[in-house]
Amino acid sequence: MGNPPNIRFKGFTDDWEQRKVSDVAKIIAGGTPSTKENSYWEPKEIPWLSSGEVHKKYITFTDDMISQIGMNNSSAKMVAKDSVLIALAGQGKTRGTVAINRIPLTTNQSIAAMTFNENFIPEFVFYNLENRYDELRRMSSGDGSRGGLNKQLVGDIEIPYTEKKEQERIGSFFESLDRIITLHQRKCDETKKLKKFMLQKMFPKKDAKKPEIRFVGFTNDWEQRKLGEIVERVTRKNQDLVSELPLTISAQYGLIDQNEFFDKRVASKDVSGYYLIYNGEFAYNKSTSSDAPWGAIKRLDRYENGVLSTLYIVFRIKNEDILNSDFLMNYYDTNNWHKDIQAIAAEGARNHGLLNIAPADFFETELMLPQDIEEQKNIGNYFKSLNNLITLHQRKCDELKEFKKYMLQNMFPQKG
Secondary structure, eight states: OBOOOSSOOTTOOOOBEEEEHHHHEEEEEOOOOOTTOGGGTSSOOEEEEOGGGGGGSEESOOSEEEOHHHHHTSSOOOBOTTOEEEESSOSTTOTTOEEEESSOBEEOTTEEEEEEOTTSOHHHHHHHHHTTHHHHHHTSBSOTTTOBOOHHHHHHOEEEEOOHHHHHHHHHHHHHHHHHHHHHHHHHHHHHHHHHHHHHHSSOOTTOSSOSSOOTTOOSOOEEEEHHHHEEEEOOBOTTOOOOOBEEEETTTEEEEHHHHHSSOOSOSOOTTSEEEETTOEEEEOBOOSSOBTBEEEEOOSSSEEEEOTTSEEEEESOTTTSOHHHHHHHTTSSTTHHHHHHHSOTTOOBTTBOOOOHHHHTTOEEEEOSSHHHHHHHHHHHHHHHHHHHHHHHHHHHHHHHHHHHHHHHSOOOO
């Protein structure tokens, strides 16, 4: 007999039991037909799943297929629909990941398929094992980096057992929760794509005087201005220790607390020599990355103030009647300014990923902006609404993931 979980659906009171996978499921591992034999892969007749695809969770399609001849001449085997799949090995986080196949398929040798008897609901088992990812990785044979699961280890896994009706309720609950999470994630991703598209269309390309898409009523050419004409450099030091909050600039998150971003403090203990930046001011991080090949320029929005290394270039808008802050923030989300930065970056300038750009040269860079401040405001407000939507869906997604994590821990009995 086993302890019941902390949270249960009404009407279920029986104790739970533990069953070994090998006692209640047929376990098979797959195989890979020889890639040297074309007839094993053509015609594409049978879905074939690689371990790298297990992250899909609900498998309704596979990236590749094999022929009937390929299956007959390899250790690949047909896996019945609604089996629970587990990655035995794979790159990175793949090992220990689980999925359910919604179609009959074959798999490679790095996946074990568990086809359970009629007393088990596959979704119930799937969510139990999904919640035990770290445990499954720890039980892998070999050391932490090169270890792998195998059929024997999978067969020895103990899974909880309760009556089928309770299993169905639990499985359906988490499946519905996953659908809602997926919906919010999709909405978030779609809004990010829309933002990326509109950034390309609502700001003129280099040397163009008008954007491809603009608000009704605005027809004038945009004007080219040097950055130094409309903003001023900020070099105030934090000598009075107004702020003890060390910041960094992330291409994704903007100006953010070092402790939150790096999970540690990178700044010196004494930050009196750092720049003091206030809410609404901008900073340029000359460090390059895959997300920011020419660095990142962001506005401080999250905090009232903070401190930045003097390696950053800090600046503020001179006159909000000439340059709208939201417009400028979104301009620096485009790639339009990269060409000017590329032109002033010294040859061989990348030293540990840091561009060698002098502040004086930075403020000589040029940007195109609408002459009418109202057009700037409209553009700024439009992208602000998109950013709010992205934040809303991402926050909801994160909250639901935390709720799911909590419920997984409490709707299945904990070991010990």
